[in-house]
Amino acid sequence: MTVVISATGLYTPPYTISNAELVASFNAYVERFNAEHAAAIAAGEKQALLPSSVEFIEKASGIKHRFVLEKDGMLDVERMVPIIPERPNEALSLQAEVSVAAAKQALERAGRDPMDVDAVICSCSSLQRPYPALAIEVQNALGAGGFGYDMNVACSSATFAIQNASDIIRAGHARSVLVVNPELCTGHLNLRDRDTHFIFGDAAVAILVERADMAPPGAWAILGTKLQTRFSNNIRNNFGFLNRGDEAHRDDPDKLITQQGRKVFKEVVPMVSEMILQHMAELDLKPSDLKRLWLHQANSNMNRLIAERVLGHEASQEEAPTVLDTYGNTAGAGSIIAFHLHSNDFKAGDRGLICSFGAGYSAGSIFVQKSA
Ligand code: COA
Numbered sequence: 504m505t506v507v508i509s510a511t512g513l514y515t516p517p518y519t520i521s522n523a524e525l526v527a528s529f530n531a532y533v534e535r536f537n538a539e540h541a542a543a544i545a546a547g548e549k550q551a552l553l554p555s556s557v558e559f560i561e562k563a564s565g566i567k568h569r570f571v572l573e574k575d576g577m578l579d580v581e582r583m584v585p586i587i588p589e590r591p592n593e594a595l596s597l598q599a600e601v602s603v604a605a606a607k608q609a610l611e612r613a614g615r616d617p618m619d620v621d622a623v624i625c626s627c628s629s630l631q632r633p634y635p636a637l638a639i640e641v642q643n644a645l646g647a648g649g650f651g652y653d654m655n656v657a658c659s660s661a662t663f664a665i666q667n668a669s670d671i672i673r674a675g676h677a678r679s680v681l682v683v684n685p686e687l688c689t690g691h692l693n694l695r696d697r698d699t700h701f702i703f704g705d706a707a708v709a710i711l712v713e714r715a716d717m718a719p720p721g722a723w724a725i726l727g728t729k730l731q732t733r734f735s736n737n738i739r740n741n742f743g744f745l746n747r748g749d750e751a752h753r754d755d756p757d758k759l760i761t762q763q764g765r766k767v768f769k770e771v772v773p774m775v776s777e778m779i780l781q782h783m784a785e786l787d788l789k790p791s792d793l794k795r796l797w798l799h800q801a802n803s804n805m806n807r808l809i810a811e812r813v814l815g816h817e818a819s820q821e822e823a824p825t826v827l828d829t830y831g832n833t834a835g836a837g838s839i840i841a842f843h844l845h846s847n848d849f850k851a852g853d854r855g856l857i858c859s860f861g862a863g864y865s866a867g868s869i870f871v872q873k874s875a
Contacts, residue, residue: 505715506669507722508871509615509679511843512608512709514601515830518574522557522567522701528578529700530554535580553697560701565803569704569831571689572597583694598631598707599640602683605709606645609681613711613719620711621649621677626664627684628657628834628862629691633744641683649677657738658799658861659730660684660835661708662869665857666728668712678717682710686834691740693759702801703760704831708839718874723846726854726870729782733774738762738862767864768805775860776812782868783813788854790814795855797845800827800837813856835859851875 533552543549560566571577576586590596595603602625610617623645625638630653638651656663661684668680688703715724742758783789790813798806803825810818824845826837833840838859849855853873860866 504673506672506725507713507715507718507874508665508725509711509713509718509722510609510612511711511839512605512610512612513840513843514604514608514707516570516572516705518571519568520571520574520577522560524578525701526555526557526560528580528583529694529697531580532583532695555697555700563802563804564701565825565827566701566831567828570706570829572687572705573689577689577694585689587690595644596631596637596640598625598627598637598685598687599644601687601707602637602641602685602709603644605685605707606641606681606683609709609711610645613713615679615711617645617647620645620647620679620681622668622671622680623647623649623651624654624664624667624680624682625651625685626654626656626660626682626835627686628655628660628688629740630655631687637685638683645681647681656732656835656865657863658801658834658837659859659863659865659867661710661839662728662835662857662859662867663730663865665710665712665725665869666730666867668710669725669728672712672714679711679713682712684708684710684835684839686836688832688834691742691760693756693761696756698764699760699762702832704833706830706833706836706840708836708843710839715874720875722874723871724874726872727782727786728867728869729778729785730865730867731774731778732863732865735770735864737766737770768802771860771864771866772805772808772812774864775858775866776809778866779809779813779856779858779868782870786870788870792854793856794849794853795821795845796823797838797842797855797857798823799859799861800825800830800841801832801861803827834861849873
């Protein structure tokens with residue numbers, strides 16, 4: 504049975520933060536910290552903090568700005584966290600709200616009535632609560648049928664969920680599965696950490712996965728999916744309900760995202776490019792069979808290397824488009840945003856690859872072919 508991606512949807516938050524704005528706030532924090540601790544720094548008891556720079560961020564990552572849900576709290580040197588008020592249980596929760604916005608766009612593009620959706624999977628790097636599942640709240644808000652559940656595979660959340668959706672359909676448990684990937688990443692960003700303060704932005708995407716025989720014209724046949732994981736502590740976030748009583752560590756930076764970017768870069772590039780090449784061999788695909796790679800958006804240099812290893816030549820912006828410059832790293836949403844924004848020119852028969860990689864480590868590749 505052929506399973507397809509019928510349509511995708513994208514929610515982009517209302518605010519943007521440029522590198523210059525982010526760096527100005529970070530450097531004001533550094534100046535203040537160093538002044539406040541001048542004596543301890545002079546005595547060698549504390550390390551002076553170093554300033555960040557716009558040039559470094561652009562060169563090392565490719566990020567120029569990011570979209571965010573809330574800006575003032577992020578830039579306010581007193582806070583340096585987004586101010587996101589908690590909502591009452593009766594109100595739609597924030598992650599459900601952005602999921603519904605992306606989902607409505609995907610459903611509309613597919614001409615699908617929400618009542619025809621048989622399952623909702625909410626898959627993302629950080630869920631705002633353990634239960635009830637966000638997916639069930641989204642299912643309820645849309646008026647969808649069937650069942651819903653949440654899952655988390657960090658930056659590979661969307662691709663892993665697409666495979667799950669595809670498997671559910673092939674097994675006959677559903678005909679139409681809505682995947683939502685609400686990546687509200689700024690909530691776990693450490694804006695006081697020079698190495699990582701610039702990395703993430705917020706966005707949500709939705710992917711409608713369906714049986715080919717009910718799909719709209721122009722849907723994307725899923726030619727094959729492949730997932731891989733390998734344990735690593737190089738990207739980690741220890742926030743969780745089991746450590747809330749631990750006074751000594753409550754404000755530890757490791758309750759936010761931490762990463763060894765260099766190690767990630769070195770280890771993930773070969774892991775992902777080998778996986779893609781192996782998957783291509785399994786599906787009997789050559790590099791020339793692919794019109795485009797929609798890669799995970801964490802680092803432009805990393806994408807350049809992976810694309811080159813897969814295609815055998817340096818990829819043009821058309822062959823491996825970047826959305827990182829405007830969106831920042833949006834975890835699982837990145838490759839889907841690239842796909843959503845850069846696929847309109849595909850003709851029937853054109854093929855491409857959606858590929859994610861990130862914490863876990865986790866990687867997922869999905870080859871698709873445009874239908875008539
Ligand atoms: N401003 C200015 N300089 C900075 C800086 C900042 N904000 N942060 C670090 N630097 C400095 C470092 O101190 C270092 O200086 P040194 O050479 O004198 O020691 C230098 O810049 C290089 O730092 P490094 O951390 O090695 O940079 P990098 O080139 O590896 O880039 C990342 C950092 C995070 C952008 C990059 O490693 C990356 O994106 N890796 C992949 C991460 C990833 O894919 N994660 C998945 C998450 S989903």
